[in-house]
Amino acid sequence: MSHGGSSWAEDVRLDFSDNSNPIGPPRGFAEAVEEAVARRVHERFPAHLAEEVLAEYEGVRVVLFNGATEALLYAFLELKPRRALIVWPTYGDYLRIADLLGVPARLIPPWGVESAEPGDLVVLCNPNNPTGAYLPRDWVIDMAYRLLHRGAKMLVDESFIDFVDGRSAAPDVPVVKSYGKFLAVPGLRIGAALFEIRRRPPWRINSIADYAVWRIGAEALRGHRKATLAYLAEEKPRVLSKLRRCVPVAPSAVHFHMAFSDPPPGVKVRPLLDKGIRGFRFSLKSPNQNNALIEAICGHVR
Secondary structure, eight states, rough: OOOSSSSSSSSSSSSSOOOEEEEEEEETTTHHHHHHHHHGGGGGGOTTHHHHHHHHHHHHOOEEEEEEHHHHHHHHHHOOOOOOESSOOOOOOHHHHHTTOOOOEEEEEEEGGGGOOEEEEEEESSSSSTTOOOOOHHHHHHHHHHHHTTTTTEEOOTTGGGGTTOOOTTTOOOOEESSSHHHTTTTGGOEEEESSOOSSOSOOOOOHHHHHHHHHHHHHHHHHHHHHHHHHHHHHHHHHHHHHTOBBBBBOSSSSSEEOHHHHSBBBBOOGGGOSSSSSSEEOOOOOHHHHHHHHHHHHHH
């Protein structure tokens, strides 16, 4: 499966394929990581105290895992679907996990949710990756209850919900999410299920990530979300107004968008041909980096 982003071993100067938080990690997070290393917490097992912080932030039960993909794996094991119906286009690892567990999977359009049958698990990414479409909490919960009446279930991936002014479907609907995107630390692998996972391993997060999240606390996370939304409210309109003079750009509720043209040279974006879309996804970064993106895209189509 193709993913956006780059590894630490790659020399990529302008990476707009990575849809992590454009304002970076929360204030004090880097210092908390340094403190964790100085205290040598990586030489001991995790305490899972980050779960308490994230439960306070979310207002619901949080079970941590090493990234959202591991959380998804255990969510599938917990929910035991007969078949997975994956609302497409979306994150490709849903298919990979279904295949890994031997669960038949079918791709469906957003309006195909009503086709669910008893034993099916509808997997919905909300806000969606790569489209950025966002469905309000009431719609998601209503659809989940309608599926329950059919003998089916819904699993919602809310990895990007912290980038919109919306509420989680948890605890009414099983939810998984990544915190690596919101915290802008994908290398620390912080994901979670926002519902009870009964069969889970004893060590589910690395000690450095555990310590750092515990150290900054829930109030810092709330402040970081507020700062993120404020930045996007100012920077998104500026960037989109310039880009839309050059290429068609789809609307999005979050910090990444789809553009319908060939990928521009000189910057890294996420091509979407594997999703059946002729175009690419780009994610907002700092104002200076965004200016470089505008120049790359608009200069490419002149």
